[in-house]
Amino acid sequence: MNSIAMLQNQVKYVNKAFWRNPASAFFTFAFPLMFLVIFTSLLGHHSIKVSPTRSVDLSTYYVVSMAAYAVISACYNNIAVGLAIQRDSGVLKRTRGTPIPGGIYILGRLVHAIFVSVILVAITAAYGTLFYHASLPTGWSLAKFLLMLIVGALTFCALGFAVTCLIPNADAAPAIVNASILPLLFLSGIFIALSSNAPTWMVWVARIFPIRHFALGMQAGFVGTTFNWMDVVIVAAWGLGGFLVSYRFFSWEPQR
């Protein structure tokens, strides 16, 4: 079988296992959609300043934020927890004893995570359009939106692979993954918008880590704020860092 066929085949099995596993189907897939419904219903009628001159409904803001969160959940959380459990239980070691190239196996998870991300973003956007008249990006801004989406998905997958190198065993996986991502989601204005009087340190945290840049890039497409290429560059730089760390430290065998 050639590499492409092998990859397709691998994605098929990852996909089957994903939807049948209640933990991944719920936490990765249903969670972001649940938050979307809660936040928009609860706070949707407020409005928020997205630039000095523009305000949008908070519902539109949350459609974008939850789309960003969905990508992070499908890529970072899903891959880090899933892979750590597979490594701990010896699935990865078993795979290592077969002729499938390691790169194809890993790519299978990555392609699947991007596939789940795209579905989640599509559902989120459709929900926003139907219930809150959020306008969908078109033309050039759609292209930039999709670019940000793919760069972000790749980056959060790479960071997911990288963080598995720090996870000692399956039990620690959800704890380490949530402890590393949840505070940053809050500090990056994903759940609660960062107002102009947010403390300086918080603004700096948001500037350093990739989540806010990713959300801003997505927002540009949806809301029509300025698309800043620097956001893409910073997100991609984190992705490259994640890739290098995983390339160097990734292990196929349980860490004991």
Next chain:
Amino acid sequence: MNSAQSPVAIEVKDLTKNYGTNAALRGVSLEIRQGEIFALLGPNGAGKTTFVEILEGFRHRDGGDVHVFGIDPDHQPMALKTRVGIVLQSSGMDRYLNVAESVAMYSSYYPHPRPVDEILALVGLEAKRNERVLRLSGGQQRRLDVAIALAGNPDLLFLDEPTTGFDPSARREVWEVIKNLRGLGKTVVLTTHFMDEAQYLADRLAVIAYGRIVAEGDPATLAGRDRRLATVHFSLPAGVAPPPEFGFNEKANNVFEVSSKQVAQDLFNLTSWALSVGVDLADLRVDRPTLEDVYLELTAEVDDSNVLAVRS
């Protein structure tokens, strides 16, 4: 299968492996022929898993030569992987796939896989083909491990402690599957610390202890087990003793024993005498040293020499 003339499947010379300052393998040499079921027997920590994991390509050796079908696992791991099936000591599966999907997934990694239905029949899991992995019993999961190892239609199968931690019926299930592999002409290398497992399954075995092979041979003749003297035991009612010229020693109260050079003659003498004096020999027994006796002797000897080596 008479494998004495078969080509060599695995050739290992002076293999050494250290973990830090701890020598796991201290010069192991071994030849395993194609079509053979070979058992590597040894206590926990003897180096069994290290040995097979070097052959499988999971670990790198520190010294010596290793060839599996003429391939050095350190240099051409991919060439080796297509010809080898591995059952690790314990390793998980994607629990949400079903049995047939799991085998099909692993089959898809190999250039010349064996048909999934054929494999399921071989390991007796046809009836469970649509069952999710997480609903299988321990024995069934182990049979699925073997099925997955057979997916690529390998010439050689490694089974690392295939029945450790299993109840007797699950062990039997797995044993029958391994026995069936003989009919396929596969070479099987199995590690175990169960004497009965080695005896039941293996054509040939080696005992490994403290990183060295201490004996190698047929399970029936290992370490000259077949040439050792049989022991005849029996007991008699109080006050009755066999004629001294028979050479029986009283081991305990009215319990007699002799190491017999001529078992038939000794038994004839004993039973004729018993009939003539009218005593029964209800617990008459003839024993040979079991594989376990030989094994315990072998591993104990090495234990001592190891201690001496460390002291000196």
